[in-house]
Amino acid sequence: MTSVPAELDLDLARKVLDAQPFSRLLGARITAFGDGAATLELDLREEHRQQNGYVHGGVLSYAADNALTFAAGAALGPSVLTAGFSIQYVRPAVGAVLRARASVVHAGRRQAVVRCEVFCADAEGTETLCAVAQGTVLNSA
Template identity: 80%
Template sequence: MTGLDLETARKVLDSQPFSALLGARITAFGDGGATLEIDGREELRQQNGFMHGGVLAYAADNALTFAAGTALGPAVLTGGFSIQYLRPATGVALVARALVVHTGRRQAVARCDLFTVDAGGAETLCAVAQGTVLNASSS
């Protein structure tokens, strides 16, 4: 365990200007997992009204990295990730839930499920991602 907690994770997220621009918030952090949420504002949509794929990729990247931080500590960087879009992201919010599936000394592998949330609170899986996060302090 890293000794990090949800309040610390929120401070880290709040210190990222791009995260602030998107209005991202971290709602769960610990035990190998992290959840990031973003409201489905109009300015985050593409021309067909769906949430832009770049917003989903951002959410996956940050959720994967925060989840890995629960295992590796605060000095982490994304080594790489892939994302598969399953259906257009519609709804009033986006939720990215990441979970570490393997941890080594220098890196962690995590997966992330991304859901859209409708006005009634129902979630629909819209994308899945997997990534490798590196311990930056061991580089």
């Protein structure tokens, strides 16, 4: 992996996420960041669900996309953009917390391939895999 400046840490990642109005609207937070990995979480609310009571696929997709990009930023540096990603929904998402864990599979100087698993955790913390995503993130600097 490439060398990333030491000032890229969890506190900075949290500030970057907080600068995203949509992430604030959803209530997302970064709980882990560094070494080519990131974890994004959000407490699930009624507004995150679709008509059958499951977490909306768009919310899962948002979580995967942002986790992928933050993980890549931990490897490539802060100026990154998602070039594209795919997501496979494994099962309906129900629970109290949505957790997206992403890690870099391969990073070059300007591009990283990243994989993400999206889980729902119940009130006791038991996780269930809900989706798997993979994407390419570019260093835009």
